[in-house]
Amino acid sequence: MQPGLADRLSRALVSCHPRRWRERYLEEMLDVLDQHHPTGRTVASLAVSVLSTHLDPAYRTAGPSRSQLRRAAGWAAAIIAPLALVSGCLGYAAWNERWQLSGAGGVGAVAFGPGQRLLVTGVGGPGTNNMVTVWDFADRARPRQLSAFRGGQPTALSPDGLLVVTPAPDDEPALWNIADPRQPVRVAVMPALGHQPLWGEAFSPDGQVFAAAYLDQIFLWDVANPARPRLLGTLAAQAVQANDAASITPQDIAFSPDGRFLASVTGTDHVTVWNVTDPARAVRIATLASSRDMVQTLAFSSDGNLLAGVTYYGTVLVFSLADPARPALTTTIGTIMPHALWPDGLLKHPDAPPCPPCSPAAYAVAFTPDGHTLTVLVDREESSVSGDPAVTMWSRDTIFTWNVASSGALSGLTTAFRKVVDNYPALAPDGRTVADGSPDSNAVYLWTPP
């Protein structure tokens, strides 16, 4: 049985216990399931538990006679079993999928293609035995591996889903044509010109320009003809000084959806925004201070007027670019880490260190296409403070969503949680679907908060 399906069915079965039993054990049993990796055996044991507790006088609701209960149980079983199976399968498809990759060796970067039909995963850094894998996951329950080729992370996918950029040896971005995703063809390598490391990649919304971010330089390449990339210009920036270089993700550099702006992490705690309407004559329009710590991930709203970021210690920032001449930090929310689950499954722990200096998490940020919602994903794999060594192998996804005003003000926070074992999260273009992979687990985990 697929792990996701087993998890779904297990949770459904827990809710099928008698009311008295649920009042007493439901919460703690769900907590156990949060930490357990349900299998077919788990489902079977819970099904037996449901049956036996319904027949147990200690949990039977007073009132109906034994024969009435048996009849009701028979009818319920006849009706509920097929419904549970169908709803479990549907729920599995809609809410939570995880699939094992074959031979890809893990996941260190995830990029979604147009329409969320194509997924590209990469693992490893330059100079190692890395792989990029192209997946068709239009049918989420049965994703198909279309191809795999030598690459690594960061990995970027063009908006039309036809080009993939992944580092070649020596941090040179290699351009792959995946118009036929079953037969990727390397069409060009863009020279790094001595710069290292390559930590950020982004395509412009029209797919004509590719930005390659190095420590203190951003190269803009014209990739309209992928076989002959042409260097359009170089943007100088204050050298990035990461707290942890490995945690920098491709989202750290982003084009606005209208193609006007390019935003990049710079220095230790800044975001620099350029006007790239004419990429060959890009103009820096602002260097914005995060006022906290290094920004880890960036995303523009669909109208390009808002830029959201999350810092190393989980501070959420929203900048307004409505007046491009005077970009401004409009929202700072520095309180989300205490509301992100620890690997133990706890929201708070009495022995937990404050944040900072808590360990960093991995983040993803995205606006929904209508621009009304901001989603921040915190994937926390902090070492357990419970003393239980078993929990340190997990991380926890916590999804924060806010309503977004045109000014950038956030309101109406809601949260959702998920146990994962992976720590390279990405948000799909819908701003809600989460993909999480890990170099260790050799799997991609997909879920959408309810």
Added chain:
Amino acid sequence: MPVHGKFDELGRFADPSLLILTSLADGPKHGYAIMTDVAAFSGVNMEPGTLYGALSRLERRGWVRPLATQERRRPYEITAAGQEVLAEQVKTMQQIVQVARLRTAMAWGA
């Protein structure tokens, strides 16, 4: 695993109950900690349905006691009565082990 007197009344939960009482013998634990502890000392991967089926029966017999909930977790501790039945069961098992050792040694000619 053969079970003794009072454990017989637990039916199919007799073996899991013995493992749970053994796990709690060195201090209170919550559900998942019991599962991992049991797996560590016995190699038995107990599933949640079995765990809570056994825990509820142990609780009703007064052999374990629930403690205050911590977040969503509720630790359990073994009671004096639970320690007593565990000791009885261990004694029975020791007798069985002793006989088994003796007989296997004879059969193998050691």
